[in-house]
Amino acid sequence: MNKDLAEIITTYATQTHEELARLLLGKSKDNLIACLNDLLTIYINDKNSSTLREFITVSVAGYEHSTEKLGYNGFKQDTKITGKPINCEAKPKNIQSKNYENKKNKPKLNGEGGFNDYTYKRLEKDKQANLNLLCSGFIDGELQYILEFPFDAICDRLEQELKKLKGPYLRSATFNFSHYKNSKELKIVYINKMSIEQNKRFFNKKFYQFLMESK
Numbered sequence: 001m002n003k004d005l006a007e008i009i010t011t012y013a014t015q016t017h018e019e020l021a022r023l024l025l026g027k028s029k030d031n032l033i034a035c036l037n038d039l040l041t042i043y044i045n046d047k048n049s050s051t052l053r054e055f056i057t058v059s060v061a062g063y064e065h066s067t068e069k070l071g072y073n074g075f076k077q078d079t080k081i082t083g084k085p086i087n088c089e090a091k092p093k094n095i096q097s098k099n100y101e102n103k104k105n106k107p108k109l110n111g112e113g114g115f116n117d118y119t120y121k122r123l124e125k126d127k128q129a130n131l132n133l134l135c136s137g138f139i140d141g142e143l144q145y146i147l148e149f150p151f152d153a154i155c156d157r158l159e160q161e162l163k164k165l166k167g168p169y170l171r172s173a174t175f176n177f178s179h180y181k182n183s184k185e186l187k188i189v190y191i192n193k194m195s196i197e198q199n200k201r202f203f204n205k206k207f208y209q210f211l212m213e214s215k
Contacts, residue, residue: 063134073089089131118172119170144199
């Protein structure tokens, strides 16, 4: 983090809004642009928070982002069929290329996602929620793709995962592209083929082929 950005963040957290405003007004335009770029880079690559990646996924897919902790990640009106809101859950994954070759377990983008602390009760709720899944992939914070498909495409997979349940909830119920690839309603709502081709090594081979052969 550069010194100017560190100063701005510290001032925001410890001083008044007036003092922060004076600090910002004293910075040059180029300096502020550099600070904003650094802040976005840090935030979008944060391993402990996917908030910004979630917002990008939901917004680019045409949904209104929701910040409610216990609700779904976004919604939009279904004007063509029922008129009821369509909910969405975003499942973004980010891979950082720095020191990638030195990592023992090299992660690959495979259209994956997961639900934490999952239960049969939650499964039944999600089945009734008019819910779509948005699986997205990022590399160093750059969006590569967004796939959209209905929740029922992964119901069988989640039911299989719940068979592992030994307590009140399953810590992590996971799925990937292989579990929903045959859905007739699977859509690619965003794709950056140029970046995907340049970053081929970060993708599962079959998933990469699917993305590059898509129209």
